[in-house]
Every structure is written in structure tokens, then in C-alpha cells.
Amino acid sequence: MELTVLGYYGGYPDHGVGTSAYLVRSGDYQLLMDCGSGALLALEKYGDPLALDAVLLTHYHHDHAADLGVLQYYYQLHPGTKKMSPLPVYGHTKDPLNFAALTFGSFTQGVGYTADSTLTLGPLRLTFLETAHPVPAFAVRIEELATGQVLVNTSDTRAFAGLAPFAADCDLLMADTNFLAEHQPPMWHLTSTQAGTLAAAAGAGRLLLTHLPQTVDLAQLQAEAQVAAGAIPVRLATAGLRLSVAQ
Ligand SMILES: [Zn+2]
Numbered sequence: 001m002e003l004t005v006l007g008y009y010g011g012y013p014d015h016g017v018g019t020s021a022y023l024v025r026s027g028d029y030q031l032l033m034d035c036g037s038g039a040l041l042a043l044e045k046y047g048d049p050l051a052l053d054a055v056l057l058t059h060y061h062h063d064h065a066a067d068l069g070v071l072q073y074y075y076q077l078h079p080g081t082k083k084m085s086p087l088p089v090y091g092h093t094k095d096p097l098n099f100a101a102l103t104f105g106s107f108t109q110g111v112g113y114t115a116d117s118t119l120t121l122g123p124l125r126l127t128f129l130e131t132a133h134p135v136p137a138f139a140v141r142i143e144e145l146a147t148g149q150v151l152v153n154t155s156d157t158r159a160f161a162g163l164a165p166f167a168a169d170c171d172l173l174m175a176d177t178n179f180l181a182e183h184q185p186p187m188w189h190l191t192s193t194q195a196g197t198l199a200a201a202a203g204a205g206r207l208l209l210t211h212l213p214q215t216v217d218l219a220q221l222q223a224e225a226q227v228a229a230g231a232i233p234v235r236l237a238t239a240g241l242r243l244s245v246a247q
């Protein structure tokens with residue numbers, strides 16, 4: 001299983017880099033995980049939008065879903081050349097208006113999930129954990145069935161006790177790391193120290209800091225996370241970064 005970072009900022013795109021969007025590949029299977037601002041341009045650059053098997057949205061904040069509308073137009077305007085028609089778009093059902101918008105004509109089809117869902121998408125098995133965020137949002141645990149490799153994405157969340165067991169023993173942990181250690185509440189994302197602490201508590205193989213802020217020193221963010229993570233390797237998301245989930 002392989003992860004490609006298409007966009008990694010929280011909130012808004014900055015200097016040519018978009019917000020949350022990731023491509024998960026397992027063999028020929030391709031899952032777009034979140035579809036933030038700039039996702040379609042990055043997907044054209046680092047992949048092929050028409051080669052997607054499915055899209056998964058962790059929640060409906062714009063920095064995770066802004067490009068879904070233009071992806072839907074892209075599918076409308078490329079008749080006959082795509083792998084999936086309609087393209088399934090998985091989203092939670094706690095927000096009926098946003099969930100309804102996942103379906104667009106015969107081009108994309110919304111498919112609901114809940115905290116209790118276990119989805120088998122091609123070679124992948126997905127489970128979910130509702131996070132602590134101002135709107136319903138879900139962390140996702142993706143297991144590649146053939147290899148047992150596990151990728152966990154916290155999505156957007158503040159720190160809470162359920163995250164570590166959900167991420168237990170994953171090979172690669174993607175953590176919403178939007179704040180330096182010194183950040184004071186209220187907060188709806190992890191700090192650098194909390195991301196590192198989570199990786200250590202979960203026994204993660206590696207930690208990828210993502211959903212990054214635009215205005216802080218990222219070297220400091222990484223260093224703070226590394227102190228908390230101990231021996232677990234920590235790195236920052238970068239545009240186009242392609243990582244094998246295998247350790
Ligand atoms: Zn976000």
C-alpha cells in the first residue's frame with residue numbers, strides 16, 4: 001500500500017500547495033482520501049483523476065471537500081474514459097445536506113458510512129472512529145487485506161483518549177498537526193507534542209505530520225513532535241510525497 005500526499009494544509013491553500021487530499025494506492029486500486037482545495041490539480045500532476053476507484057471524505061469542512069464539485073464536473077465532462085461510472089464517494093450520513101451533495105447525476109454516487117461501518121473497498125478494509133471536532137468527522141483506519149499493512153488518518157481532531165487504541169500498531173500514522181506545542185485551548189486539532197505522544201501511545205511504525213499550518217516554523221513543529229514520539233521516525237508532509245506504508 002502506498003500513500004501520496006496531494007495537499008497537506010489545514011484551512012486554506014498556500015503558495016501552490018492545497019489542503020487535505022491524499023491518494024491511497026494498493027495495486028491498481030486508487031482511493032482519493034479527502035478532496036480539499038487544489039486536490040484536482042494535484043491529482044492531475046501526481047496521478048490520474050479518471051483512474052480513481054473511490055473517494056472518501058472524512059468530514060465536510062471545505063479544506064477536505066472543496067474540490068469535490070469540480071471533480072464531479074471532471075467526471076461529467078469525460079464520458080466513456082473513466083474507470084468507475086458512477087464514481088463512489090463515501091461520506092458520513094450525520095449531515096444530510098452535505099451527504100446528498102456527494103451524488104451528482106450519473107457521475108458520482110454518495111455512499112454513507114457511520115462510526116460502526118466496516119467498508120471493504122477493493123483490496124482495502126476501512127473502519128472509522130468519530131473524532132472530537134466542531135462538526136462530525138471521522139478518523140479512518142485502512143488495512144490492506146493482502147499484506148496486513150495499516151494506515152491510520154486521524155482526520156481533524158483534538159486529542160482524546162480513543163485515538164491511540166484506534167491507531168494501535170499501525171504502520172503509518174497521519175496526524176492532524178496544526179499547532180505548535182505552546183498552543184493554548186480552545187483547539188480542534190493536535191499540537192506537535194500531542195501528535196508525537198499519540199504515535200508513541202499507539203505504537204505506530206512511523207508518523208507523518210499533516211494538516212499543517214501556514215504560518216509557523218515547521219522545523220520546530222517536527223522537532224517538538226519528534227521529542228514526544230521518541231524513537232518513532234517523524235516527518236512532515238510535502239506536496240507529492242509518496243510513501244510506502246510498509247515499514
Ligand atoms: Zn481541516
Ligand SMILES: [Zn+2]
Pocket residue numbers: 059061133137156
Ligand atoms: Zn475540519
